[in-house]
Amino acid sequence: MSARPENAPVPTRLDDYRAPAWRVDTVELTFDLGIDSTEVVARLHLQRDPAQDQPLRLDGEGLELLAIALDDHPLDAGAYRYAENVLEVDGARDGSVLETRVRLKPAENTALEGLYLSGSREAGFLLTQCEAEGFRHITFFPDRPDVLAKFTVTLRADRTRFPVLLAGGNPDGAGELDDGRHWARFVDPHPRPSYLFALVAGRLEKLERDYVTADKRAVKLVMWSEPNVIDRCHYALDALERSMRWDEQTYGRNYDLDVFHVVATHDFNMGAMENKGLNIFNAKYLLADPDSTTDDEYRGVEAVVAHEYFHNWSGNRVTCRDWFQLSLKEGLTVFREQSFSADMNSAPLKRIEDVALLRRAQFTEDAGPLAHPVRPSEYREINNFYTATVYEKGSELVRMIAGRLGREGFRRGMDRYFERNDGRAATIEDFLDALGSANDIDLSPYLAWYAQAGTPRLKAHGRYDSSRREYTLTLSQHTPPTHGQPHKQPVPIPVKLALFGQDGRMLALHLDGRAASQGNEAVVILDRAEQDFVFRDVDQPPVPSLLRGFSAPVILECDYTPKALALLLTHDPDGFNRWEAGQQLAALAFDALRDGTGNAAVDAWCGALSALFSGESVDAALLADLLTPPGELVLADRQLEADPSRIHELRRVLQQHLARRLGAEPLYQRYRTLAAQTTIDLDAASQASRRLKRCVLELLAMVDPERAYMLASSQYDQAPGMTDRLAALGVLVRAQAPQATTALAHFRARYDDNALALDKWFMVQAQIPGEPALERIKALESDPKFTLKNPNRARALLGVFASANPSGFHRADGAGYVFFAERLAQLDALNPQIAARLATAFNGWKRLEPVRREAARLAMAHLLARGDLSRNLGEILGNMLQD
Ligand code: TRP
Numbered sequence: 001m002s003a004r005p006e007n008a009p010v011p012t013r014l015d016d017y018r019a020p021a022w023r024v025d026t027v028e029l030t031f032d033l034g035i036d037s038t039e040v041v042a043r044l045h046l047q048r049d050p051a052q053d054q055p056l057r058l059d060g061e062g063l064e065l066l067a068i069a070l071d072d073h074p075l076d077a078g079a080y081r082y083a084e085n086v087l088e089v090d091g092a093r094d095g096s097v098l099e100t101r102v103r104l105k106p107a108e109n110t111a112l113e114g115l116y117l118s119g120s121r122e123a124g125f126l127l128t129q130c131e132a133e134g135f136r137h138i139t140f141f142p143d144r145p146d147v148l149a150k151f152t153v154t155l156r157a158d159r160t161r162f163p164v165l166l167a168g169g170n171p172d173g174a175g176e177l178d179d180g181r182h183w184a185r186f187v188d189p190h191p192r193p194s195y196l197f198a199l200v201a202g203r204l205e206k207l208e209r210d211y212v213t214a215d216k217r218a219v220k221l222v223m224w225s226e227p228n229v230i231d232r233c234h235y236a237l238d239a240l241e242r243s244m245r246w247d248e249q250t251y252g253r254n255y256d257l258d259v260f261h262v263v264a265t266h267d268f269n270m271g272a273m274e275n276k277g278l279n280i281f282n283a284k285y286l287l288a289d290p291d292s293t294t295d296d297e298y299r300g301v302e303a304v305v306a307h308e309y310f311h312n313w314s315g316n317r318v319t320c321r322d323w324f325q326l327s328l329k330e331g332l333t334v335f336r337e338q339s340f341s342a343d344m345n346s347a348p349l350k351r352i353e354d355v356a357l358l359r360r361a362q363f364t365e366d367a368g369p370l371a372h373p374v375r376p377s378e379y380r381e382i383n384n385f386y387t388a389t390v391y392e393k394g395s396e397l398v399r400m401i402a403g404r405l406g407r408e409g410f411r412r413g414m415d416r417y418f419e420r421n422d423g424r425a426a427t428i429e430d431f432l433d434a435l436g437s438a439n440d441i442d443l444s445p446y447l448a449w450y451a452q453a454g455t456p457r458l459k460a461h462g463r464y465d466s467s468r469r470e471y472t473l474t475l476s477q478h479t480p481p482t483h484g485q486p487h488k489q490p491v492p493i494p495v496k497l498a499l500f501g502q503d504g505r506m507l508a509l510h511l512d513g514r515a516a517s518q519g520n521e522a523v524v525i526l527d528r529a530e531q532d533f534v535f536r537d538v539d540q541p542p543v544p545s546l547l548r549g550f551s552a553p554v555i556l557e558c559d560y561t562p563k564a565l566a567l568l569l570t571h572d573p574d575g576f577n578r579w580e581a582g583q584q585l586a587a588l589a590f591d592a593l594r595d596g597t598g599n600a601a602v603d604a605w606c607g608a609l610s611a612l613f614s615g616e617s618v619d620a621a622l623l624a625d626l627l628t629p630p631g632e633l634v635l636a637d638r639q640l641e642a643d644p645s646r647i648h649e650l651r652r653v654l655q656q657h658l659a660r661r662l663g664a665e666p667l668y669q670r671y672r673t674l675a676a677q678t679t680i681d682l683d684a685a686s687q688a689s690r691r692l693k694r695c696v697l698e699l700l701a702m703v704d705p706e707r708a709y710m711l712a713s714s715q716y717d718q719a720p721g722m723t724d725r726l727a728a729l730g731v732l733v734r735a736q737a738p739q740a741t742t743a744l745a746h747f748r749a750r751y752d753d754n755a756l757a758l759d760k761w762f763m764v765q766a767q768i769p770g771e772p773a774l775e776r777i778k779a780l781e782s783d784p785k786f787t788l789k790n791p792n793r794a795r796a797l798l799g800v801f802a803s804a805n806p807s808g809f810h811r812a813d814g815a816g817y818v819f820f821a822e823r824l825a826q827l828d829a830l831n832p833q834i835a836a837r838l839a840t841a842f843n844g845w846k847r848l849e850p851v852r853r854e855a856a857r858l859a860m861a862h863l864l865a866r867g868d869l870s871r872n873l874g875e876i877l878g879n880m881l882q883d
């Protein structure tokens with residue numbers, strides 16, 4: 001087979017890490033910006049590692065080299081070589097200055113990595129994306145995170161076309177040039193890796209605010225966007241200010257430049273990017289207004305603004321030695337964001353949301369052919385490793401450690417981590433070391449968590465001895481093998497627990513071997529394959545509430561009876577565990593429906609929820625979550641040979657049981673009460689009531705569809721904001737109700753010029769379940785507003801279809817796979833990062849029933865056989881098909 005060389009590159013291995021032979025002390029960059037052609041002059045002040053005798057080698061991809069000089073002498077053609085993305089230069093010494101001039105073509109860059117154009121040629125603007133290895137698409141450089149340099153950046157461009165010129169760091173002068181051109185300079189006093197470089201140039205509008213840090217630095221906070229949407233930046237600006245205060249109060253971390261710029265773009269591969277002093281955001285995570293943004297999306301904006309801001313310390317001031325350490329910044333920053341969001345909103349709801357995401361995205365990843373450790377040991381394409389495992393599981397690991405150290409101990413450890421590693425490129429070991437040594441605790445056992453793929457199974461078995469009044473809890477762990485890791489070792493698993501009496505009250509805990517009583521809640525750590533924990537003075541056989549707050553990212557296997565789960569669902573004061581008991585009970589009910597093994601679990605689930613539904617004790621938002629059974633992807637994980645259409649059907653049957661038990665009339669009455677309270681406010685109570693209203697409407701549609709569609713239709717017409725409007729539209733469209741057509745046409749016309757709202761129009765239709773989905777997707781592709789070139793749009797239609805609509809995508813005839821594989825090939829030619837990411841939708845293929853499994857395999861194998869795929873997509877498909 002004649003694969004392109006980059007299709008089968010040698011993998012990069014953690015064990016092969018070598019410190020750089022050449023570093024860059026300072027770099028001066030000058031850009032002459034243009035849409036079709038941009039010239040970049042780079043002056044690198046080089047440092048040689050005397051211990052290594054290596055020629056100067058710099059990364060550079062797709063660069064047109066116009067000039068090169070060493071120590072101000074132009075180089076002869078024989079004195080350098082540029083091949084296979086490496087520039088090798090002869091004669092460089094310690095202290096040498098290398099100057100290169102290259103040409104880039106931003107308008108031709110559809111991969112959205114390096115320097116590219118966002119929007120149209122006429123109105124769009126130029127921007128950069130450098131993480132992880134985009135800087136080499138801009139200039140020659142040792143493009144690796146352990147080379148920290150001081151950056152001075154000068155931008156020059158036509159003033160009318162590019163009135164705003166921005167780069168990271170502090171502003172350091174600006175002025176006029178000839179021919180209607182102008183310039184602006186930025187200097188960053190903090191040495192930083194190349195992946196944090198950024199520039200933006202174009203016609204942008206701003207929203208600004210003065211901020212004074214706790215340590216008294218005056219900072220200008222500036223949000224930038226295209227002029228027509230600048231009014232939608234207020235919420236993000238508020239969220240930024242909240243994040244800055246929170247990091248000062250919680251971690252004692254202050255911002256460290258005079259300006260903080262944030263720019264919104266509609267053309268972006270991921271969520272956002274933490275470039276030093278110049279964050280760049282996918283507009284989806286920056287723009288917000290009630291008319292086009294749902295409650296969930298508002299929380300998404302707040303979370304991502306916080307995430308990128310927190311990177312200024314966890315990522316930028318302390319960066320990663322190499323990309324294997326990615327979770328050092330991402331896992332930690334996700335954890336910091338989760339704690340912040342929990343403080344700003346409802347902590348239990350945030351936890352439920354995060355764990356649901358972990359299960360949906362990370363547990364499924366860990367159970368499939370793409371499973372990898374939080375710190376992988378090798379990769380071919382680093383962009384493929386910005387995964388749920390590195391981010392979400394990585395955050396869970398930090399959470400376990402934080403829990404182990406306690407609030408004050410964790411803060412002490414973090415202070416030490418920042419102190420020791422400030423201005424450095426660090427490793428996971430540095431992190432554990434700082435946290436451990438500040439608390440005199442050896443955290444090295446947690447390294448096993450970072451090195452092992454797969455989700456550990458935690459087995460719990462309880463025995464009550466009435467004569468001794470003792471309860472013995474036996475905990476054991478087992479991690480199933482993953483590719484390349486046949487044998488797993490035990491990891492430390494903190495299990496936060498409580499015991500409940502049969503009346504639903506928590507019992508006082510007297511854990512054998514511990515001096516004092518533990519109150520009602522204790523944490524035990526299972527760090528061996530199996531261990532017993534004995535509780536004394538227990539008067540009755542208790543019901544254990546385990547892994548409270550989801551104290552470890554494991555799958556709990558406990559032989560709970562439906563009755564015991566119903567007791568926890570009804571009584572557990574830990575909001576998370578109450579939800580968790582409900583999820584487990586719903587899963588048991590699902591299994592029983594599937595296997596025809598009786599109604600005990602279904603009755604217990606519906607009975608407990610119906611009591612909670614008619615009572616007043618549960619907050620509306622939590623109630624909505626309790627009433628929602630696990631999603632189809634999570635349910636599929638319980639099957640060895642999954643049939644997604646059957647799972648979809650059974651889940652609906654389960655919901656119908658619940659709806660019938662709650663009753664059509666009570667559901668209707670509750671809907672009316674909630675509808676009467678409708679506001680457009682963003683406070684917790686208003687959000688909670690919208691959330692419950694949506695859930696009630698969905699359940700009503702299960703038992704009284706006619707009435708539910710009428711209510712949905714008028715909710716659509718009268719909705720004061722996007723949350724209610726989209727909820728109503730979703731009910732109509734997913735059910736293919738007669739009223740759906742008018743509502744869709746109305747939505748399409750109303751939001752014709754609002755890209756983020758229009759994405760939702762595509763998304764909601766991509767979720768039509770079952771057979772009809774594919775035809776609809778194909779029809780939507782010919783909508784004039786559909787394009788593969790815009791990642792948000794491609795994700796909205798194709799990504800949602802393949803990843804969030806199992807019964808639509810996994811057709812028994814395989815047509816979903818064939819269609820999707822064709823689109824992946826087209827996307828890959830434009831934007832390999834997006835193609836590779838969407839391809840992970842095939843992740844669960846090995847656990848499909850045989851007919852679909854074979855169809856999926858064939859579609860992937862055909863695609864891979866093309867031989868012209870990018871390294872990104874090639875690696876994903878290659879891993880997907882490995883045995
Ligand atoms: N570092 C970014 C974050 O998590 C994510 C990121 C990595 C990214 N690579 C990217 C964003 C490429 C956009 C494009 O905050």
Ligand code: ZN
Nearest residue numbers: 307311330333
């Ligand atoms: Zn991040």
